[in-house]
Amino acid sequence: MSLFNPLGRRRTRDPRLPPGQYDAGDGFPVLTAEVSPRVDLKTWSLRVDGLVDSARTWSWPEIKALPGSTYDGDIHCVTTWSKLGTSFGGVSVDTLLEQTGVRPEATHIVAWSVTGYTTNLPLAHVTGGKAWIVWEHEGKPLPPEHGGPVRMLVPHLYFWKSAKWIGGIRLLDHDEPGFWETRGYHELGDPWTEQRYDGD
């Protein structure tokens, strides 16, 4: 079976592509399980609570006023598309946690969306410059179907970990599997070892 495309499909695989992924090019497919909500930034806020020294909530003007941070790189969806060389703008999760403080017993987080979507992550996977709260994509406001106006970004893991329409982050002393993680998908979701489904 030959898949060589004489019109220019690469014969040498882009080293930025994890196994089993393909380059979506300029495309940015949409994957969600629920109705895209209409989020009003006048009333939206981001809450960080749980095992922190002081829980707090940021309004839209407050979060915009924090020191900004951008991500330039690749993202990978479990459905096998990757988007290479893209960019997002927002604030680092580190910045938020600096303001709340982190209790020593905290080991995991649950990120939750205003829709009720949840996803779990080890704390070490969202600290040290690995995770963001973002509202810009390639210099433009993040559209609703891509999680706008504000979503989480954890680009080193499959994209279901990057909760759309983010409402908050809760720090826990245990792992609490989220929406997809209790419905057949992998606990962590590392694209480089193809942790797509339970048991992978």
Add this chain to the structure above:
Amino acid sequence: MTDDTALPDLPSLPSPPGSPSLPDLPALPTLGPVTRRVPPTGARREWQTAEVVEVRPETSQAVTLRLRLPAGAERHVPGQHYVVRVPREDGSWAQRSYSVASAPEPPSALAADGRRHLELTVERIEDGELSPVLHALQVGAPVTLRGPFGGWFVWRGDTPVLLVGGGSGVVPLMSMYRYWRDTGGAAPLRLVVSVRTRDDLYYRDELLAGDPAAVSVVHSRRAPDGDPRPPGRLDAATLRPLLVPDATCFVCGSTGFAEHASRLLVDLGVPAGDVRVERFGPS
């Protein structure tokens, strides 16, 4: 693994311990209880080789492949998908998800050797990696796949449902519809399929032969002669009389269709939490 006679008997997971989180904090929001952990054992689903036993064109752009699964294959739940892979020239694999179109077979329908069959309907994406290869397959060809997967966009046949599909998005809904029809249709069900023209309708003969109280076809570009509804995008006036009380709504189609149809449902008063969405297309 339970090989059961009726889907509602498939092992359900009890709801997780209600988001224990931390005792003095409000519970986290949720989209609803877990209906099924997939796979129930937590074991990895390995790649398997199935065999094409029938190839059936659905439209000029879509074919249905009927596959004979290897021995011991698990029964799927309507709405679930399989992942299919084919080798690339550079030695890597290309893989995509395809929803199962057929109803899960009851044990009484299995072949004498106990082997299961299922059907995948594949839309041809012109510059796609998988679909041109799958469209070229003939009877007897091997297909590498793993599954079934999916624990959200699934229906076990025991609750009222409204199924809304756009174009190729009818595929997982067809598994639900067929299961419902073949098991006597106890729960209220309505299926609404939106296509550009009659020629774009998958499973045409089967759907048009269905009970008109259960199956509606909406044409967005060109309606057949005699269709009382002029061609046009699915709209609230069309959808309102088709709403099913207390139904879970399953919406499947392109991103544009899924956004539009799910928003119509919410604007018609369906709680957003009762709408499950799956997006199809070249992803």
